[in-house]
Amino acid sequence: MVLESEKVEAVYVLGDLVEAWVGDDDDSQFADELRTILAGCSQHTALYLMHGNRDFLIGKKFANDTGACLIDDPVTVEVEGRRVLLSHGDAFCTKDEPYQQMRKLFRSADWQRDILSRTLQERIHLANEMREQSRQTNANKSQNIMDVTDEVVLSVMQESACDVLVHGHTHRPGIHRLDNVKTRYVLGDWNRCGWLARIEESGISLECFSI
Numbered sequence: 001m002v003l004e005s006e007k008v009e010a011v012y013v014l015g016d017l018v019e020a021w022v023g024d025d026d027d028s029q030f031a032d033e034l035r036t037i038l039a040g041c042s043q044h045t046a047l048y049l050m051h052g053n054r055d056f057l058i059g060k061k062f063a064n065d066t067g068a069c070l071i072d073d074p075v076t077v078e079v080e081g082r083r084v085l086l087s088h089g090d091a092f093c094t095k096d097e098p099y100q101q102m103r104k105l106f107r108s109a110d111w112q113r114d115i116l117s118r119t120l121q122e123r124i125h126l127a128n129e130m131r132e133q134s135r136q137t138n139a140n141k142s143q144n145i146m147d148v149t150d151e152v153v154l155s156v157m158q159e160s161a162c163d164v165l166v167h168g169h170t171h172r173p174g175i176h177r178l179d180n181v182k183t184r185y186v187l188g189d190w191n192r193c194g195w196l197a198r199i200e201e202s203g204i205s206l207e208c209f210s211i
Contacts, residue, residue, distance in 0.1 A: 001037060001038075001041050004196075005040075005041040005042075005044040005045045005047070006044045006045070008045055009045060009046065010045055010046040010047075010048065010079075011041060011045055011046070011047050011048070012048045012050070012071075012086055013047075013048065013049050013050065013068075014050050014052070014086055014087065014088050014089075014166065014167060014168050015050045015051055015052020015053070015054075015055060015073070015088035015089075015090075015168060015169070016052035016053065016054045016055060016088070016168060016169070016189075017034075017049065017052070017058070018030075018034065018054060018055050019054055019131065020054050020055070020127040020128075020130075020131055021054065021055040021056075021057050021058050021062075022057060022120065022123035022124050022126075022127050023057055023059075023115075023116055023120065023123055024057075024058070024059045024060075024061040024062040024065075025061075025120060026120065027120075035062070035065050035066055038066035038067070038068060039065070039066045039067055041066075042066060042067030042068055043067065046069070047066070047067060047068040048068065048069050048071045049063065049068045049069070050070075050071050050072075050073050050075070050087075050088055051070075051073060051088065051107075052088045052090070052168070052169065053088070053090050053103065053106070053169065054131075056107060056112070057112060057115070057116065058070070071086075073086075073088050073091065074086060074087035074091075074156065074160070076160050076161075079199045080199055080200060080201045082163075082199070082204075083160070083162045083163070083164070084162060084164045084165075084166060084199065085156070085157055085160050085162040085165045085166070086165075086166050086167070087156075087165065087166075087167040088167060088168060088169050089148060089167030089168050089169030089170060089186070090103060090169045091103070092148035092149060092152050092153050092156070092167070093145075093146060093147065093148055093149065093170070094149045094152050095144070095145045095147075095149055096141065096145050096146055098137075099146075146170065147170055147172065148167075148170060148184075150178065153165065153178065153184060154178055154179070154182065157178070157182055162182075163181050163182050163183065164183055164185070164204065165182070165183070165184045165185065166184075166185045166187070166197045166204075167184070167185075167186060167187070168186070168187040168188075168189075168195075170186060171188055171189040172186055172188070173186055173188030173195055173206060173208070174186050174206075175206060183204075185197045185204060185206055186206075187206070188208065190211060192208075193208040193209055193210060193211060194208070194210075195207070195209075196209070
């Protein structure tokens with residue numbers, strides 16, 4: 001990531017940077033290594049972080065420590081003369097009503113304040129429980145319910161006056177033509193490989209790279 005940052009004008013991380021972020025006071029070796037990597041990246045280019053459904057507790061301290069800027073979801077950016085809509089993507093999965101209710105709770109200031117008031121070890125234990133519960137719940141859901149709703153995507157793109165959308169969350173990498181003009185680029189999860197959408201003057205490409 002640091003090497004890639006030397007070649008581009010900006011790097012946007014669209015959420016779920018980690019499996020679970022339990023708070024900016026996480027002093028584990030992994031958290032420290034992550035801070036070092038991102039700080040190295042921000043020395044070469046502008047670094048933007050968007051919250052996902054696994055790292056919504058990333059706060060201002062982490063951003064300051066890494067030289068990153070926290071951005072809203074969704075956000076419209078101007079890249080190489082294009083208006084591009086960036087999003088984590090989970091807000092578009094409106095057919096999964098239980099998930100949307102949970103998302104609303106997790107993003108609320110009161111809920112986050114309560115969680116962050118607990119000890120680090122309590123938060124780590126809670127995060128592990130929540131991840132396991134999520135895996136069990138998703139195993140019993142149809143893939144269609146967990147995917148984005150095209151009508152919602154089109155509506156948001158029209159409101160934002162953007163013909164290009166880049167998002168993650170669904171872990172179904174691909175390029176989808178929504179009509180004769182609009183295109184949706186979906187990033188995959190970082191399991192077999194890492195995923196990025198490279199936006200250049202010549203066009204937009206979806207790339208899978210070794211990790």
